[in-house]
Amino acid sequence: MAKSDWTCSLSAICEWESPDYEPSLPVSEKSNPLTRDIDRASANSIVKMLQACDAQMFQEETGSTYHKLLSDQVVTTLMEVAKRVELVLKDPEDSLVILSGCGTSGRLAFLITSGFNRALRQLNQSPVYSYIIAGGDRALLSSQEAPEDDPKLGMLSLKKVCEGKKRVLFIGISCGLSAPFVAGQLDFCLQHPEVYTPVLVGFNPAHQARDEPLPGCTFTFLSVVQRMQELAKSHQAFLINPAVGPEAISGSSRMKGGSATKILLEVVLSAAHAAAFSHTPVACNGILLHLRAYEKTLDLTYAQSEIITDLVEAAGESLRCGRRVCYLGWGSLALLGLIDASECNPTFGADFEDVRGFVSGGYRELNNKEGPLTALGPEFCIAHEDFLHQVLPRLTDKDTVLLIYTHSDDVGKVVDLARRVREKTANLHAVYHQTDEDTSAALQQDEISRLCLSTLKIAWLQGASVSASLLHMQWELSTKLVLNAVSTGAHVLKGKIYQNHMIDVQVTNSKLYRRATRLLQKLSGRPESQCEEALLKTIYGANKLTLDMTTSDVITHTCTAVTRTKFSGSKSFRPMCPRDVLDVPMATTQINGQPNGPIAA
Ligand code: S6P
Numbered sequence: 108m109a110k111s112d113w114t115c116s117l118s119a120i121c122e123w124e125s126p127d128y129e130p131s132l133p134v135s136e137k138s139n140p141l142t143r144d145i146d147r148a149s150a151n152s153i154v155k156m157l158q159a160c161d162a163q164m165f166q167e168e169t170g171s172t173y174h175k176l177l178s179d180q181v182v183t184t185l186m187e188v189a190k191r192v193e194l195v196l197k198d199p200e201d202s203l204v205i206l207s208g209c210g211t212s213g214r215l216a217f218l219i220t221s222g223f224n225r226a227l228r229q230l231n232q233s234p235v236y237s238y239i240i241a242g243g244d245r246a247l248l249s250s251q252e253a254p255e256d257d258p259k260l261g262m263l264s265l266k267k268v269c270e271g272k273k274r275v276l277f278i279g280i281s282c283g284l285s286a287p288f289v290a291g292q293l294d295f296c297l298q299h300p301e302v303y304t305p306v307l308v309g310f311n312p313a314h315q316a317r318d319e320p321l322p323g324c325t326f327t328f329l330s331v332v333q334r335m336q337e338l339a340k341s342h343q344a345f346l347i348n349p350a351v352g353p354e355a356i357s358g359s360s361r362m363k364g365g366s367a368t369k370i371l372l373e374v375v376l377s378a379a380h381a382a383a384f385s386h387t388p389v390a391c392n393g394i395l396l397h398l399r400a401y402e403k404t405l406d407l408t409y410a411q412s413e414i415i416t417d418l419v420e421a422a423g424e425s426l427r428c429g430r431r432v433c434y435l436g437w438g439s440l441a442l443l444g445l446i447d448a449s450e451c452n453p454t455f456g457a458d459f460e461d462v463r464g465f466v467s468g469g470y471r472e473l474n475n476k477e478g479p480l481t482a483l484g485p486e487f488c489i490a491h492e493d494f495l496h497q498v499l500p501r502l503t504d505k506d507t508v509l510l511i512y513t514h515s516d517d518v519g520k521v522v523d524l525a526r527r528v529r530e531k532t533a534n535l536h537a538v539y540h541q542t543d544e545d546t547s548a549a550l551q552q553d554e555i556s557r558l559c560l561s562t563l564k565i566a567w568l569q570g571a572s573v574s575a576s577l578l579h580m581q582w583e584l585s586t587k588l589v590l591n592a593v594s595t596g597a598h599v600l601k602g603k604i605y606q607n608h609m610i611d612v613q614v615t616n617s618k619l620y621r622r623a624t625r626l627l628q629k630l631s632g633r634p635e636s637q638c639e640e641a642l643l644k645t646i647y648g649a650n651k652l653t654l655d656m657t658t659s660d661v662i663t664h665t666c667t668a669v670t671r672t673k674f675s676g677s678k679s680f681r682p683m684c685p686r687d688v689l690d691v692p693m694a695t696t697q698i699n700g701q702p703n704g705p706i707a708a
Contacts, residue, residue, distance in 0.1 A: 124173060139354060139355055141163075141355070146599060146606055153595075154415050154592055157595065165398075175351075177398060182398075185371065187342060188278075189389045191304060192376060193383050193389060203235060203237055203272050207239035207265065208280035208368075209242075210255065210360075212282060212360075213239065213246060213247070214247055215365055215446075217238045219236075219369065222373075230384055244477035248486065249452070253665065255618070258291025261286075261292040277292065278307075282310050282365075282367075282368065283360060284332060285618055286328075287328070290321065293335065297344070300338075305345070307332065307347070310349065310367060313332045349371075351363045361450045378397070400573070404588075405588065407567070414562075417561045418507075418592075419592060421534060426600070431463065431498075431507075433494065433507070435465050437513070438512075440586045442466060444586075448463050453615075454609055464489065467490075467517075481493075499528065504534050512539060518551045525555050525559065535560060537559045538589055538590075539552070539555075540565050541564060542578065613671070614664070616665055620642070627641060643656055646667050
């Protein structure tokens with residue numbers, strides 16, 4: 108990066124912390140000054156911007172209003188929560204640790220609980236972790252944004268999972284401190300302190316929690332947080348809410364929000380396991396070392412930014428010409444592929460076939476509560492066999508395929524699949540993690556590299572200080588960063604982002620409804636009431652709004668929005684383009700001058 112660019116980005120790194128920067132928005136909804144021009148950037152610059160945004164997760168506290176990931180206050184709370192988990196691990200009878208969330212937060216709850224239950228089984232201990240995702244298991248693989256708005260559903264699903272339990276540590280994840288589903292669960296915990304200890308994970312300061320009334324409830328997310336703050340003084344509730352800076356794509360909490368969730372909860376659960384099973388008491392130093400290991404993960408991953416750029420370019424080209432990107436993965440890395448792919452619909456208005464993930468072993472490997480979901484439709488066919496039957500026959504060089512694996516997977520199987528894909532497309536790439544000492548699969552790896560157009564190989568040091576489980580968690584984070592970059596970068600190149608805002612979004616819950624109204628305001632400069640009116644006209648497909656429409660609540664609006672499809676009649680939804688709803692020319696010089704082309708027809 109040229110020196111002048113650095114100077115510019117260094118000020119941009121901290122700009123969002125100024126009290127004058129988008130003051131009405133919580134951190135999780137602010138637009139990141141680093142990515143203001145991401146829509147006009149080359150693949151190479153996109154990757155650099157994502158790297159700079161991710162690095163903000165580990166920015167030191169500057170004495171500003173924001174606590175950061177490495178702040179004393181955050182580390183202390185992580186230790187306290189780890190000790191609570193340790194108690195459950197030592198006396199698991201009638202106890203549970205529950206991780207719950209909506210969208211990406213629920214998917215990460217699943218990923219993390221699966222990994223730590225597996226670790227318990229390996230130690231011949233019974234599993235104590237359970238996950239809840241709004242909308243049930245289908246939400247692990249597809250966009251289900253509406254259940255997020257239902258506090259009662261959250262409460263009922265928590266009650267159901269905890270039937271008969273005497274002690275529950277409940278960890279609610281809501282990156283924006285905003286999901287009513289999670290607020291309902293936390294409220295329930297606060298009403299039953301004899302059983303439940305609530306923990307909230309999110310990435311806004313407490314006062315920025317959402318204060319919108321919830322239908323049928325006397326509480327808001329903010330009021331729940333305030334009650335928790337009171338109880339936190341006596342360690343009866345815990346708040347883990349460092350600021351990690353605005354997302355690269357405004358509000359896209361699947362990115363840093365998801366990564367930071369994974370980091371924080373793995374740090375907590377790992378410390379608890381070490382204390383319960385390896386005589387290593389929970390200590391500040393251990394927590395900090397683990398956090399720093401994740402910081403190194405970012406460095407090691409982005410050290411490969413040239414190859415990540417190649418992947419973004421290849422995937423972007425596929426999407427631009429209406430073709431697809433496939434992730435073929437093994438083990439938990441494959442799950443990160445499924446998660447990344449599932450997020451492309453709510454973020455970019457993508458069709459499920461645009462970016463699709465497949466896992467070796469299918470639902471057997473996934474081991475989700477509700478079992479195989481294939482009956483729900485092709486979107487839920489996730490095994491490599493499904494790929495071979497449904498996708499492979501139609502693959503061409505215009506499709507991009509990524510193999511995602513580590514040296515501890517069955518590399519022979521990776522070679523077999525690579526050969527079969529190579530017969531149909533040369534556009535094959537590998538994302539591969541290996542320890543520096545391991546050479547066992549060297550020959551097979553050479554063969555894969557020969558078959559692939561590019562190989563992103565990350566070699567990790569496995570010294571005495573790095574356990575196998577830490578290494579695996581680092582591989583997962585690294586894979587998440589690479590896949591987030593590929594899918595985000597590719598959709599940016601396709602023209603699905605305006606400045607750094609999502610513009611092809613279906614307004615399927617109240618958070619998205621509010622965000623859409625704000626975006627219209629920002630881009631048109633018109634008053635809020637006029638923008639909301641324009642949005643409603645689009646939702647109801649009406650030139651004139653009836654009294655019924657204007658007096659309905661937001662949930663009714665979003666339920667109607669769910670039924671709307673794109674006017675083009677294409678498989679996916681119509682871009683929520685401000686030009687369509689306001690009928691005013693947007694900053695057209697910027698849009699039309701882009702290499703990415705116009706944002707909406
Ligand atoms: C965000 C993703 C969404 C969120 C969900 C929960 O990129 O598309 O599905 O994960 O809305 O958000 P939160 O703030 O409660 O974690």
